[in-house]
Amino acid sequence: MQKDGNSMTQPLISVIVPCYNVEEYLPRCVESVLNQTYRNLEILLVDDGSPDRCGEICDGYAAVDSRVKVIHKENGGLSDARNVALDVMKGEYVTFVDSDDYVAADYVEYLYKLMEEYGVKLSVSRHQEFKDGASVSVEIRTCPVASESVGQDEGLACMFYQQAFDTTAWGKMYHRSLFSDGIRYPEGWLYEDLPTTYRLMMKCDYIAFGNYRNYFYRIRSTSIEGTPFKPLKYESCMRIIRQLEADKVRMPERVRRALDCRIVSFAFHILLEVPQEEKEMRRSLLEIIRRKRIHVLFDGKARRKARAACLLSLAGVWLVNLFVGYGKSRKVD
Numbered sequence: 001m002q003k004d005g006n007s008m009t010q011p012l013i014s015v016i017v018p019c020y021n022v023e024e025y026l027p028r029c030v031e032s033v034l035n036q037t038y039r040n041l042e043i044l045l046v047d048d049g050s051p052d053r054c055g056e057i058c059d060g061y062a063a064v065d066s067r068v069k070v071i072h073k074e075n076g077g078l079s080d081a082r083n084v085a086l087d088v089m090k091g092e093y094v095t096f097v098d099s100d101d102y103v104a105a106d107y108v109e110y111l112y113k114l115m116e117e118y119g120v121k122l123s124v125s126r127h128q129e130f131k132d133g134a135s136v137s138v139e140i141r142t143c144p145v146a147s148e149s150v151g152q153d154e155g156l157a158c159m160f161y162q163q164a165f166d167t168t169a170w171g172k173m174y175h176r177s178l179f180s181d182g183i184r185y186p187e188g189w190l191y192e193d194l195p196t197t198y199r200l201m202m203k204c205d206y207i208a209f210g211n212y213r214n215y216f217y218r219i220r221s222t223s224i225e226g227t228p229f230k231p232l233k234y235e236s237c238m239r240i241i242r243q244l245e246a247d248k249v250r251m252p253e254r255v256r257r258a259l260d261c262r263i264v265s266f267a268f269h270i271l272l273e274v275p276q277e278e279k280e281m282r283r284s285l286l287e288i289i290r291r292k293r294i295h296v297l298f299d300g301k302a303r304r305k306a307r308a309a310c311l312l313s314l315a316g317v318w319l320v321n322l323f324v325g326y327g328k329s330r331k332v333d
Contacts, residue, residue: 010039013094013108014043015094018046019057022052025101033097035105036105038109047070055070089176093112096170101215119206120206122201124172124207124208124209126215127217150206156202161303162265163301167262184196190232191266245263261303264306265306267289268306
């Protein structure tokens with residue numbers, strides 16, 4: 001434990017930053033973590049066999065700040081990088097920051113205070129997206145921001161409906177005990193947050209949510225979402241959906257309805273990337289959508305674009321493709 005200037009005890013909080021091929025963005029990310037108003041941090045920079053200067057940059061920060069610890073490892077992917085850090089972290093709490101993103105100066109303090117205020121083991125804040133090449137001003141909030149504690153069922157439903165927050169690993173803080181019984185990010189899968197975050201939440205009676213956008217998420221063409229289709233996207237999707245369906249039996253009806261919406265949205269997301277010639281992949285995804293789309297269509301809490309996709313798919317996936325293509329071609333304000 002450490003004492004700050006106000007003599008208040010501060011538990012150690014671990015910040016895990018996996019690094020791979022992001023030398024252009026890494027300094028801003030790390031410096032946003034170093035400059036946190038909450039000072040008692042263990043900053044774990046995981047050089048996941050990066051082919052660029054990430055490892056060198058990480059070592060440079062470790063040389064000037066004792067809170068920084070660098071893990072150099074062979075490339076194993078995002079899940080493996082997070083898991084390696086989870087296995088060695090010393091903090092009572094942990095949060096994740098992706099190395100091409102950055103955070104407000106009170107990101108850690110805000111998430112920790114939410115946990116303290118509501119006596120929970122998981123807290124969530126909001127994020128702000130920005131396109132690569134653009135920038136956003138980062139200002140510490142100067143007035144109170146709405147926050148609340150919600151029960152497990154309400155939190156899961158909100159997340160599966162993709163309302164105030166989603167299944168991302170980042171933008172959240174976790175008590176280390178949530179990972180104590182072997183929950184880790186599945187290695188070799190894409191979209192690894194989705195099959196992990198809800199399982200962590202299922203171990204919490206309540207979670208705390210704050211309506212403060214203190215995480216800044218960069219949208220870039222070289223991210224997983226921006227890269228061309230590859231079979232691993234489909235394979236990961238099907239594995240995740242099988243896991244979700246298996247765990248659904250332990251969820252109450254309201255959460256199962258929300259989960260069906262999330263599954264359909266996920267299936268549409270992958271289907272629209274699968275090439276026409278991959279007929280078996282498309283057939284499997286369409287079957288998932290067909291089984292659930294009527295329920296989603298008449299679920300008033302489902303996202304409007306998920307309901308619209310279900311409606312359009314009744315006439316054929318080609319219409320969904322046309323709709324999505326039109327939306328992508330429009331100018332973003």
